[in-house]
Amino acid sequence: MVKLPIPGSVTFRLALGFGTMTLLSLALLSGMFYLGTVGTLERGIDHKLEMTSLNLGQRAEIEGSLAIQEEIQRLLDDGVDTDTEVYQLTAADGRPLSGNLDSIPADLSPGVLSDRTVQRAGRVSTSRLLLRTLRGGEHLVVGRDLEDLRNIRGLVLQALGLGGAGAAFLAIGGALLFRRLIEQRLAAIRRTAARIGAGDLGWRVPAPRHNDEFSRLSADINIMLDRIQTLMDGVRDVSNAIAHDMRTPLGRIRARLDQSLRSSPGDAPALAEAARDAITGIDDLVGLLQRLLEIAEVEAGGRRHKMEPVPLSPLLQDLAELYDALAEHRGIALSLVIEGEPTAKGDRDLLAMAAVNLLDNACKYAGEGARITLSAREQAGWIALAVTDDGPGIPASQRREVLKRFTRLDSSRHQPGNGLGLALVEAVVRIHGGLLELDHAGGPASRPGLTVRLQLPKAI
Amino acid sequence: MRCLIIEDDRGTAHYIQTGLTEAGHETVLAETGKDGMHLAGQDDWDAIILDRLLPDGPDGMTILSSLREAGKQTPVLILSALAALDERVRGLRSGADDYLTKPFAIEELLARLEALGRRAASSREDPYELTVADLKLDLRSRRVERAGKLISVQPREFRLLEYLVRHQDQVVTRTMLLEGVWDYNFDPQTGVIDVQISRLRQKIDKDHGMQLIHTVRGVGYMLSSHG
Numbered sequence: 001m002v003k004l005p006i007p008g009s010v011t012f013r014l015a016l017g018f019g020t021m022t023l024l025s026l027a028l029l030s031g032m033f034y035l036g037t038v039g040t041l042e043r044g045i046d047h048k049l050e051m052t053s054l055n056l057g058q059r060a061e062i063e064g065s066l067a068i069q070e071e072i073q074r075l076l077d078d079g080v081d082t083d084t085e086v087y088q089l090t091a092a093d094g095r096p097l098s099g100n101l102d103s104i105p106a107d108l109s110p111g112v113l114s115d116r117t118v119q120r121a122g123r124v125s126t127s128r129l130l131l132r133t134l135r136g137g138e139h140l141v142v143g144r145d146l147e148d149l150r151n152i153r154g155l156v157l158q159a160l161g162l163g164g165a166g167a168a169f170l171a172i173g174g175a176l177l178f179r180r181l182i183e184q185r186l187a188a189i190r191r192t193a194a195r196i197g198a199g200d201l202g203w204r205v206p207a208p209r210h211n212d213e214f215s216r217l218s219a220d221i222n223i224m225l226d227r228i229q230t231l232m233d234g235v236r237d238v239s240n241a242i243a244h245d246m247r248t249p250l251g252r253i254r255a256r257l258d259q260s261l262r263s264s265p266g267d268a269p270a271l272a273e274a275a276r277d278a279i280t281g282i283d284d285l286v287g288l289l290q291r292l293l294e295i296a297e298v299e300a301g302g303r304r305h306k307m308e309p310v311p312l313s314p315l316l317q318d319l320a321e322l323y324d325a326l327a328e329h330r331g332i333a334l335s336l337v338i339e340g341e342p343t344a345k346g347d348r349d350l351l352a353m354a355a356v357n358l359l360d361n362a363c364k365y366a367g368e369g370a371r372i373t374l375s376a377r378e379q380a381g382w383i384a385l386a387v388t389d390d391g392p393g394i395p396a397s398q399r400r401e402v403l404k405r406f407t408r409l410d411s412s413r414h415q416p417g418n419g420l421g422l423a424l425v426e427a428v429v430r431i432h433g434g435l436l437e438l439d440h441a442g443g444p445a446s447r448p449g450l451t452v453r454l455q456l457p458k459a460i
Numbered sequence: 461m462r463c464l465i466i467e468d469d470r471g472t473a474h475y476i477q478t479g480l481t482e483a484g485h486e487t488v489l490a491e492t493g494k495d496g497m498h499l500a501g502q503d504d505w506d507a508i509i510l511d512r513l514l515p516d517g518p519d520g521m522t523i524l525s526s527l528r529e530a531g532k533q534t535p536v537l538i539l540s541a542l543a544a545l546d547e548r549v550r551g552l553r554s555g556a557d558d559y560l561t562k563p564f565a566i567e568e569l570l571a572r573l574e575a576l577g578r579r580a581a582s583s584r585e586d587p588y589e590l591t592v593a594d595l596k597l598d599l600r601s602r603r604v605e606r607a608g609k610l611i612s613v614q615p616r617e618f619r620l621l622e623y624l625v626r627h628q629d630q631v632v633t634r635t636m637l638l639e640g641v642w643d644y645n646f647d648p649q650t651g652v653i654d655v656q657i658s659r660l661r662q663k664i665d666k667d668h669g670m671q672l673i674h675t676v677r678g679v680g681y682m683l684s685s686h687g
Contacts, residue, residue, distance in 0.1 A: 282563070283565075286563055287647065290543060290561075290647070293543055293544060294545075294646065297544050297545060297546070318616070318642070321614060321615075321616050322616065322642060322648075322652055322656070323652060324614075325652070325655040325656045325658070325659040326651070326652045326655040326656075328655075328659070329655045329658070329659075349545070349644075349645065349646075352644060353644075353646050356644070356646065356648050359648075360648055
């Protein structure tokens with residue numbers, strides 16, 4: 001068997017299937033039409049022949065063959081259907097008695113309708129014939145000329161053929177057009193994919209004119225590409241920042257160890273001191289890595305975090321209690337303000353982690369004697385969780401900057417930290433589909449304070 | 461304690477063995493998953509320190525689950541470089557008693573190991589009252605008394621104190637306290653735990669001759685009546 005090569009194309013197969021279905025239904029329709037016209041005519045003829053043959057046969061039994069001879073003559077002479085009627089009666093010995101056939105075909109079997117080429121009144125034509133043997137041994141042939149039926153059949157077939165060819169042409173043409181249209185739409189997406197694949201992440205699928213499945217797909221792909229690009233940029237930034245932020249302490253640790261080995265090879269206390277310093281430095285680096293991992297985990301794990309109703313009151317109370325002692329120790333007044341029963345939809349651990357980071361920041365940067373407020377309330381269908389302090393604040397121009405990883409403002413360089421706290425908070429807020437907002441807290445220009453507000457989805 | 465260490469990294473294994481031996485524990489080392497699986501099921505260990513990624517044979521999680529399937533309740537501490545919260549949760553759900561990430565300080569490992577050994581042995585105590593010297597904790601009314609005098613503590617402070625008392629004469633680290641008392645698996649940057657402890661110490665130890673809460677430098681804290 002020859003296997004047809006089918007190209008690996010969905011549109012081709014769709015078009016092929018569509019065309020085949022159209023042609024099949026057309027064939028079915030044509031068949032029904034043919035049976036309904038030509039078939040009906042043929043069945044009518046057969047029925048009439050059988051009835052006439054039966055009638056004449058019965059009359060011959062009752063009235064004798066002579067009556068039949070006269071009847072045949074009468075039928076042939078009555079001017080009705082004369083040019084299509086075929087009757088022939090021959091005696092048992094083959095002698096013609098009456099009728100319009102030159103001779104009865106020898107191979108005709110009694111009782112079976114069959115088409116034969118006969119000579120009728122000297123003219124050759126095709127007729128349908130039915131042979132009956134009468135009691136006296138006479139042979140009676142009743143028949144009908146098929147000339148007109150053949151003409152009708154030819155006409156019907158011709159019409160069907162022409163119509164079918166036209167329809168097939170349309171079906172194939174339509175299928176090809178359909179294929180081309182789809183391929184054109186897909187080509188735009190494929191071109192973009194190829195560019196992206198080649199590393200040009202800035203490319204996007206062109207915005208289409210219609211709002212159909214393909215444009216929605218294009219839009220979805222573009223959103224996905226935006227997200228990928230953000231992530232890629234993030235990875236690049238982080239790699240750079242890691243390279244910088246890890247190299248510096250690593251270099252310091254290395255230098256310290258190297259130096260103490262060189263300058264005091266036998267001085268055990270000095271070596272031990274250097275080793276202790278190195279361990280502290282490495283622990284800081286491990287902490288940094290852990291924090292990066294937490295951010296990565298939050299950002300990567302959209303589906304893994306189970307979002308459930310988190311009543312904020314007990315959570316924040318817990319945290320306020322945890323920081324209470326620290327605040328007291330530093331002369332900071334920490335207060336908790338909960339309005340109503342705010343319940344966020346989120347991940348308890350992540351929300352706690354975010355709040356802890358904000359409290360850490362506030363305690364660190366607002367300084368001794370500051371006032372810090374941890375608050376939560378429902379606001380316009382959202383849950384607002386905020387940490388407000390009356391410290392030096394962050395200038396409006398730098399608020400966007402501090403959300404990036406490893407950003408440390410000059411004013412905070414003397415404080416311990418790794419510049420990852422707010423980046424982590426931002427990641428947590430994003431995974432919740434919320435908003436993070438930094439604002440001044442309304443203090444005087446010298447100490448405007450800072451409000452960090454998380455807008456979180458409300459639990460229903 | 462008799463401890464089985466299943467760890468393929470020679471340096472880490474040596475570090476653990478030295479530390480444990482110095483603290484007076486007995487150790488046996490398995491360097492492959494196959495040996496680890498064999499030894500873990502063979503003996504009654506007081507604790508097993510289990511690395512997750514092992515060469516040659518089953519990995520740590522497989523060893524752990526087959527141990528638990530065999531009905532052995534040996535305390536298992538997973539020691540792994542897989543530090544993500546998900547991994548941690550997976551380890552603990554699979555039947556580990558504690559999860560410590562690499563790199564780690566030997567003091568932290570020792571403290572946690574001893575807490576595990578204690579946990580296995582501590583079911584015979586009075587369920588409603590804990591006492592250390594003249595300090596008394598009533599677990600039902602959540603009241604604290606020292607030398608017969610009532611001390612008022614906040615709920616979290618009570619839990620912190622309870623944790624310390626339950627682990628008396630044993631070093632507890634800051635991360636152990638964060639996990640055990642606050643149920644947080646992350647590390648606040650500022651020294652919140654230190655300040656919590658110092659406030660608790662103010663309430664418990666102030667004006668008393670005997671200090672109960674001790675600072676173990678560079679490691680954590682210990683509640684003890686032995687000075």
